[in-house]
Amino acid sequence: MTALVIIEHDNASVKDATLAAITAAKAFGDVHGLVAGADCDAAAQAAASIEGVTKVLVADDAAYAHPLAEELAAVVLSIADSYDAIIAPATTTGKNFMPRVAAALDVAQISDIVEVVSTDTFKRPIYAGNAIATVQSSDAKKVITVRGTAFDKAAAGGTGVVEAISAADKVGISEYVGAELSKSDRPELTSAKIIISGGRGMGSGENFSIIEAVADKLGAAVGASRAAVDAGFVPNDYQVGQTGKIVAPELYIAVGISGAIQHLAGMKDSKIIVAINKDEEAPIFQVADYGLVADLFEAVPALEKAL
Amino acid sequence: MKIMVPVKRVVDYNVKVRVKSDNTGVELANVKMSMNPFDEIAIEEAIRLKEAGKAEEIIVVSIGPKAAQETIRTGLAMGADRGILVEHDGEAEPLAIAKILKAIVAEENPNLVFLGKQAIDGDNNQTGQMLAQLLGWPQGTFASEVAMGDDTVNVTREIDGGLETVKLNMPAIVTSDLRLNEPRYASLPNIMKAKRKPIDEKTPADYGVDMAPRVTVLKVEEPPKREAGIKVESVEELVSKLKEKGVI
Numbered sequence: 367m368t369a370l371v372i373i374e375h376d377n378a379s380v381k382d383a384t385l386a387a388i389t390a391a392k393a394f395g396d397v398h399g400l401v402a403g404a405d406c407d408a409a410a411q412a413a414a415s416i417e418g419v420t421k422v423l424v425a426d427d428a429a430y431a432h433p434l435a436e437e438l439a440a441v442v443l444s445i446a447d448s449y450d451a452i453i454a455p456a457t458t459t460g461k462n463f464m465p466r467v468a469a470a471l472d473v474a475q476i477s478d479i480v481e482v483v484s485t486d487t488f489k490r491p492i493y494a495g496n497a498i499a500t501v502q503s504s505d506a507k508k509v510i511t512v513r514g515t516a517f518d519k520a521a522a523g524g525t526g527v528v529e530a531i532s533a534a535d536k537v538g539i540s541e542y543v544g545a546e547l548s549k550s551d552r553p554e555l556t557s558a559k560i561i562i563s564g565g566r567g568m569g570s571g572e573n574f575s576i577i578e579a580v581a582d583k584l585g586a587a588v589g590a591s592r593a594a595v596d597a598g599f600v601p602n603d604y605q606v607g608q609t610g611k612i613v614a615p616e617l618y619i620a621v622g623i624s625g626a627i628q629h630l631a632g633m634k635d636s637k638i639i640v641a642i643n644k645d646e647e648a649p650i651f652q653v654a655d656y657g658l659v660a661d662l663f664e665a666v667p668a669l670e671k672a673l
Numbered sequence: 674m675k676i677m678v679p680v681k682r683v684v685d686y687n688v689k690v691r692v693k694s695d696n697t698g699v700e701l702a703n704v705k706m707s708m709n710p711f712d713e714i715a716i717e718e719a720i721r722l723k724e725a726g727k728a729e730e731i732i733v734v735s736i737g738p739k740a741a742q743e744t745i746r747t748g749l750a751m752g753a754d755r756g757i758l759v760e761h762d763g764e765a766e767p768l769a770i771a772k773i774l775k776a777i778v779a780e781e782n783p784n785l786v787f788l789g790k791q792a793i794d795g796d797n798n799q800t801g802q803m804l805a806q807l808l809g810w811p812q813g814t815f816a817s818e819v820a821m822g823d824d825t826v827n828v829t830r831e832i833d834g835g836l837e838t839v840k841l842n843m844p845a846i847v848t849s850d851l852r853l854n855e856p857r858y859a860s861l862p863n864i865m866k867a868k869r870k871p872i873d874e875k876t877p878a879d880y881g882v883d884m885a886p887r888v889t890v891l892k893v894e895e896p897p898k899r900e901a902g903i904k905v906e907s908v909e910e911l912v913s914k915l916k917e918k919g920v921i
Contacts, residue, residue: 434839435802436811458832462814465767465802474768474887477797487891492796493690497699500892539842540811543827547835556833560920584921592851602817602852603835608793609851611833617920627689634899638920640911646904655902658911668908673921 367485369394369451372442373401373422374433374459375409382557383455385416385519387512392418392520393482394451394508399423399526402441404431414526422526427533432542433459439466440534446471449507451485456511456612457556468509475509476501480516494608494631514556515614515635548601550588555606558587560617563606563633566593567622567643567662574599576666577621583673589613589633591623607632622662625650642666674728676719677783678753679774680712680735682744683794692895699893708744711789713751713856714849718819719787720752721854727821728785730754734777736770738762742872749867750859756872761884767795769877769884771803776880778808783844785826790815790848801848811841815850 369391374381391397397418401410402425410424423445429437442463446452452467454460456478468475480498481489487502488510555561562584564577574588581588589611590604606613608631618636623629625641625648633639634653641654642665651657658665684690685705693700722728733748735741736759745756759773778786791798805812813819813828817836820827829838831850859867877884905911915921 432837435805435814439806458815458830461798462802462812465799466806466812468799469768469771469803469806472768474766475797475799475803476888477799491896492893493684493699493794494796495896496690497692498894498896499890500894502889502891503887504889505887539809541840543838543840545832545835545837596852601835602831603833608796609791617915628686634896638915638918639899639902640915651902651904653899653902655900656911656914657902657904658906658908659904660908665908669912672908672912 367395367450368448369397369453370445370449371397371399372452372454372460373399373409373413374455374457375401375403375406375413377403377406378408380409380412380416382519382554383457383514386514386517387453387455388416388418388520389517390479390482390512391451391453394485396420398449400425400442400445402430402438404428410528414528415522415524417521417524419524419526422528423531424528425531425533429533429536433463434540434542435463435466436537436540437534438463439470440537442467443470444534445531446507451508451510453510453512456513460511464509464511471507471509473505473507473509474503475511476503477511478513479510480513494627495634496627513612515612548603552581553585553587555587555589555604555611555613558615560584560586561589561613561615562586562619562621563589563591563623564594564599564621565591565623566597568594568599571599576663576670580666580670580673583670591629620650620654621666623650624648625653674785675730675732675781675783676722676728677732677734677778677781677786678712678716678719678748679786679788679800680716680733680744680748681709681792682706682735682737682741683709683792686710686793692893696892696894698890706740708747709789709792711791711849711851714851714853715787715789716748716751716753717854717856718849722821723752732757732781732783734759734774736761736765736773745872746867747859749870750864751857752863755870757875758872759875759877761877764886765884766886766888767797767799767803768887769882770800771807772882773877773880774804775807776882785844786846788846788848790850801846805846810844810846812846812848813839813841814848816847817850817852819847819853
């Protein structure tokens with residue numbers, strides 16, 4: 367069997383979440399990658415050097431300069447016949463185009479898998495991670511998205527061949543207008559080893575500076591609960607939870623976060639969870655390995671000093 | 674312009690669901706059910722477009738058990754004009770739902786279909802995209818802002834690194850993210866009025882769609898439980914515990 371992994375990249379390098387998808391794809395046997403982009407040779411070379419990837423197909427065309435779902439689905443479909451499984455990371459890009467691929471192939475997509483039981487059976491979380499379903503697909507071809515935090519990242523050291531393929535016919539019903547990306551020198555949330563997140567208890571966006579000071583000492587990423595994002599304290603791509611990012615760092619420090627079901631869905635697979643909250647009844651303490659009942663405006667600066 | 678909004682009846686988002694002891698699913702008997710929160714946002718956006726004079730009619734569609742009628746009524750009470758209930762008991766997979774919606778689109782010819790980005794029960798995040806592909810329409814998923822043009826719609830989308838804007842030819846599919854808007858509450862007079870708004874009752878067979886699941890749920894389990902933690906008394910104690918564990 368051969369699996370096709372759609373490589374997520376920025377035309378120069380491969381994004382981390384793809385490495386987990388490649389690990390999941392190895393269960394199907396041979397793994398090929400697809401790099402669709404514009405001037406994306408560097409990304410293709412990077413993909414070919416990932417261990418386990420035997421071949422990288424490159425569709426280099428202006429149509430793929432930005433990952434528009436309509437165009438990306440079309441190029442995946444142009445080569446889909448040769449594969450038993452089509453796999454993408456469950457990032458906002460993967461979630462966007464993959465169901466189009468599945469629908470065109472008349473296949474039920476299996477979203478956000480956390481385990482491959484066999485080549486037709488998978489585990490995936492449902493109800494905001496409050497239940498884990500084992501599901502078996504009867505479709506001949508499998509279309510799957512993979513939760514990045516649930517699989518080890520494939521290592522470097524592969525020697526795959528790179529092969530150009532032609533672009534699919536342009537669909538031309540959508541166009542990219544622009545993007546507004548958050549700028550941060552800190553590690554990316556989904557791949558950070560340590561994350562410190564703030565919630566409604568932070569009170570304001572300015573107050574996040576005390577969290578950032580701790581983050582800088584620890585080399586950590588900064589996250590937030592939905593309450594903090596909705597209150598405008600931080601941009602929405604900081605949000606950890608069912609509807610934001612799913613993270614599983616070595617250490618997750620929740621500051622002023624009560625621990626609603628939807629937030630826990632995004633972080634409860636973290637190795638060690640620390641909660642700092644002044645409400646000792648807050649649900650976050652039920653999942654925290656270490657809980658500190660204290661006023662965060664005293665505890666967080668003290669933590670920064672102690673590090 | 675006509676807008677269609679598919680809605681789903683799901684376990685209320687505040688309910689902590691329990692896995693059934695025989696591991697066949699989660700306990701849904703006597704659990705509070707509500708409209709999927711993302712769908713409320715989709716209806717709200719449609720109503721705002723109508724209030725801005727950019728849409729004439731809003732149709733709310735639900736595929737599910739008879740009780741999904743209540744969910745449609747909620748949408749009508751918010752301000753939608755009429756409903757279509759496609760009655761189906763048991764599991765309805767996103768692909769089958771997308772096929773029914775495609776058939777309804779063929780009958781109703783809406784210019785826009787607004788969906789929620791995902792339902793909070795299955796967490797699939799597929800239906801809108803699948804419908805877009807089946808119709809050959811463009812999609813604006815995870816929308817946090819929608820700006821109507823004449824024959825196009827600009828959709829600002831929440832993506833991993835921030836925001837992205839795409840321009841879509843109409844007709845189009847848009848799926849709502851949390852920050853698109855703050856849905857309104859239905860007022861009592863509007864709830865009364867909604868009772869007189871029409872709801873068509875249909876079945877999947879009316880649209881020739883086979884509902885047989887492609888994916889069989891073999892087992893549903895509780896996620897692994899975390900071991901109970903400890904409360905520390907001070908920041909110093911916390912730091913020393915974390916150092917012991919080697920994480921800092």
